[in-house]
Amino acid sequence: MNKGEQTKERIISEATALINQKGFHGMSMADLMSATGLEKGGLYRHFKTKEEIVCAAFAHYVSLVAERLREALEGIESPRERLAASIRSLSAIARDPVVKGGCMVMNLGIESDFTNSTLRDLTRDSIQQWASMIRRETVKAITCGEFDSKTDPESLATLIISSIEGAIMMSNVCGDPIHADRVMAHLEDHLAHLSP
């Protein structure tokens, strides 16, 4: 990586942490200049607009979560166990965030849903990818007899994503990660009840 690429990576990394805590509107270019030690010209050499920065930051966040998830699922073959491990890994964001500030998918989704379709579509894609991973594992779990054939993959995806995201919000707002632990326990119990 040359020096220019290193600087660009550093901007993305600092922007991800700032946006995840302060929001897209809440992060000023002055915040980013101060975090990176760069002048405004140095930032604009790598990114034309603030929106371009947030898109790069979001892609960075998603790659970090995907990496954590890959590690959590490594070597697990049972679809039910893969779902359980993904629930544990993603609920843990409340206690051990990938980037300080909670879950960027929800944070940016909430900030953009009524105001910025580019950013909203990024978060929508990421939710849809998460949902399709859950549906895929659920269908496999039905096929291999781990889950009852009446299990609805769509509903399970909604339940897992909604309750984990909501629990991360509750944990951060209330200052207590126990909310994520409780939701994780409920979801694990629910998976156990999906046996035929």
Added chain:
Amino acid sequence: MNKGEQTKERIISEATALINQKGFHGMSMADLMSATGLEKGGLYRHFKTKEEIVCAAFAHYVSLVAERLREALEGIESPRERLAASIRSLSAIARDPVVKGGCMVMNLGIESDFTNSTLRDLTRDSIQQWASMIRRETVKAITCGEFDSKTDPESLATLIISSIEGAIMMSNVCGDPIHADRVMAHLEDHLAHLSP
């Protein structure tokens, strides 16, 4: 109500809708001037700061939700039925928002959790009040034999709040209120399984 009070109410009502869609940082005073038809001086006659406006808007939002909830619970005596009715009423925010923009408790909570303790505390209080309503009804449901005595009121409160808030977020980001319907169905089914 005199003219000054009417103007103040109108500012609060417009600010609630703007903040719930654009966020506290995203709403500019120019937005509020344009929505109310008032000059900057007219706004500052009633509110000293933008933060004072958002506090009044949040209190207004909470009172509207409380009113909708009171109507939904009217005449229902069974604690389990009161919980079920509250779940239906609050999940319906995804399809029929109290104020356009989703749930202001989550929106403002997400925006303020790492940056503004005054606003975060307002949303925390409101989550805690909702949780204590759920715990109270759960304890009554155990006492009158509707729920098994092993039911944990704390966990049930976390599950209901997390999954409803998360489902409203998913519904708005994905542009499909079905996520709230699915979570509502799961929670109703879960309540049914809490019978002794």
